[in-house]
Amino acid sequence: MQELGRLADLPEGYREDLTAQNLVPLWPSLRSVLPPGVPSRRTRPTCWSYAALRPLLMRAGELTPIEKAERRVLVLANPGHGLDKMQASASIYLGMQLLLPGEWAPSHRHTPNAVRMIVEGEGAYTTVDGEKCPMSRGDLILTPTGLWHEHGHDGDQPVVWLDVLDLPLVYYLEASYVTEGKAQAVTRQGAERAYRSGGVVPSPVFSRTAQPYPMLRYPWSEARAALEALATAEPRAEVVQVAYVNPETGADCQNILGFSALMLRPGESLTLPARSPAMVFHQIEGESEILVEDQRFRLAPADTCCAPGYVPVTLGNRSGDRPAFLFLADETPLHKKLGLYETRS
Numbered sequence: 001m002q003e004l005g006r007l008a009d010l011p012e013g014y015r016e017d018l019t020a021q022n023l024v025p026l027w028p029s030l031r032s033v034l035p036p037g038v039p040s041r042r043t044r045p046t047c048w049s050y051a052a053l054r055p056l057l058m059r060a061g062e063l064t065p066i067e068k069a070e071r072r073v074l075v076l077a078n079p080g081h082g083l084d085k086m087q088a089s090a091s092i093y094l095g096m097q098l099l100l101p102g103e104w105a106p107s108h109r110h111t112p113n114a115v116r117m118i119v120e121g122e123g124a125y126t127t128v129d130g131e132k133c134p135m136s137r138g139d140l141i142l143t144p145t146g147l148w149h150e151h152g153h154d155g156d157q158p159v160v161w162l163d164v165l166d167l168p169l170v171y172y173l174e175a176s177y178v179t180e181g182k183a184q185a186v187t188r189q190g191a192e193r194a195y196r197s198g199g200v201v202p203s204p205v206f207s208r209t210a211q212p213y214p215m216l217r218y219p220w221s222e223a224r225a226a227l228e229a230l231a232t233a234e235p236r237a238e239v240v241q242v243a244y245v246n247p248e249t250g251a252d253c254q255n256i257l258g259f260s261a262l263m264l265r266p267g268e269s270l271t272l273p274a275r276s277p278a279m280v281f282h283q284i285e286g287e288s289e290i291l292v293e294d295q296r297f298r299l300a301p302a303d304t305c306c307a308p309g310y311v312p313v314t315l316g317n318r319s320g321d322r323p324a325f326l327f328l329a330d331e332t333p334l335h336k337k338l339g340l341y342e343t344r345s
Contacts, residue, residue: 004030043089043278043308044080045292050096050119050302057098057160066103073097073163076304085168088306089278091331092257093167098160099124099153107150110178112170113254114149116141117162117282117327118220119302123155128216130187135159138220138284140244140327144213144254148181162282162304164329166256192217195247198226214248220284224325227263231323239270241328258332264288264317264324271314274344277331279313280306286324289316299326310344 007015007028018024032040057074066072076094081087088094093112096119099105107127116126117140124135129147133139143149153159170176192215194202223242231240240263244253252258258277261284264270272279281290283299290297291314292307298318299305307313309331317324335341 004028038310041090041308041310042080043078043306045295045297045305045307046078046080046088047290047295047297047299047303047305048076048094049300050304051300053096054160054302057096058158061098061100061158066100066105071097071105072099078306080308087168088280089168089308089331091166091169091334092278092280092306092329093163093165094280094304094306095163095165096160097151097163098158099151100158101153101156103151103153104183105151107148107181107184108178109146109148109181111145111175112165112167113145113256114143114163114165115254115257115259115329116143117164117284119160119162121155121157121159123157124151124153124159126151127184127186130184131191131216132186132189133217134189135161136220138224138325138327140218140220140223140259142213142216142218142253147213148184150184164257164259164280166254166334169256169334191215192219196222201247211248213253214246215253218244218253223261224285227261227325228323231263231265239272240265252333254333255337256331256334258330260328262315262326262328264315264326266322267317267320269314269316271312274310274312275332276309276340276342277335278306278309280304280329281315282327282329284325284327286322287318288324288326289318290314291316 004027053074060072064072073095075086076088077083077086078088086093118135118137120137126133126141126149128143128149133141195215226242227240241260244259246253282304283301288299290305293311297305
């Protein structure tokens with residue numbers, strides 16, 4: 001490839017004249033923004049051990065009352081982006097959030113989309129746009145852009161969940177902000193029961209208010225059952241995976257990030273092809289091994305790791321007699337909307 005001129009090749013006076021007019025020559029930096037063949041990536045293969053971070057999260061509960069934290073979260077930051085950037089990938093933010101018995105995280109709404117993957121504990125709930133969503137291990141709860149949400153805890157043990165937001169992208173677009181609100185009145189609960197059977201939705205014959213997010217809570221018990229049923233119905237399926245979608249439209253459940261659950265049969269190993277979006281893996285049940293480039297991670301329950309785009313990822317179930325279940329988040333919807341999505345052999 002042709003070697004391009006360097007900034008140092010230009011006379012100092014000329015460079016100063018450019019700077020005075022807020023101008024920058026492109027050619028010295030062209031290869032950094034348009035590298036040949038594969039994009040530049042700051043996202044590094046990274047793993048966060050829940051056993052290691054949990055004591056620090058509980059200590060945060062002792063050190064900082066909820067009134068001073070609003071949201072008591074430890075951010076899972078990728079060192080490739082710099083810890084101060086609070087990014088797991090270019091578009092994904094991850095955080096472990098703690099709510100103690102009797103606490104209430106006040107109502108607010110914000111422009112970034114968020115989901116909550118429940119990690120441990122019972123008795124807590126999230127109220128989203130008036131719908132009370134109980135939190136149990138493995139449940140996925142949506143808090144889409146612009147919807148009021150708050151968290152409360154009526155139980156007697158700590159509750160922890162994994163936050164997944166598209167905050168880095170929304171912040172980069174200079175569109176990230178929050179609006180504080182008052183406690184919500186609960187107007188409904190259990191709306192997800194209307195979509196319990198695949199292919200069956202409430203009849204449009206009756207007048208219903210169109211909801212862009214008709215299903216806010218995806219119970220793990222039902223997602224797990226769907227994975228087991230798929231494994232039984234399709235014993236030769238290369239991948240046992242289900243997507244979290246809008247039950248009315250079949251589209252991704254949110255606009256920017258995609259979410260799914262994957263089951264590894266006992267002893268199973270599979271390689272996901274190199275795709276453009278970065279990916280996050282969170283262990284719900286069982287134990288897995290994940291190989292990303294030259295990094296090998298052994299995931300125990302509640303461990304989380306991320307992989308950059310454009311590299312294959314190999315997943316393996318470390319147990320020979322029990323399935324393993326993982327929650328996946330990736331940037332696929334965003335890449336497809338932008339026309340950037342690609343898979344490489």
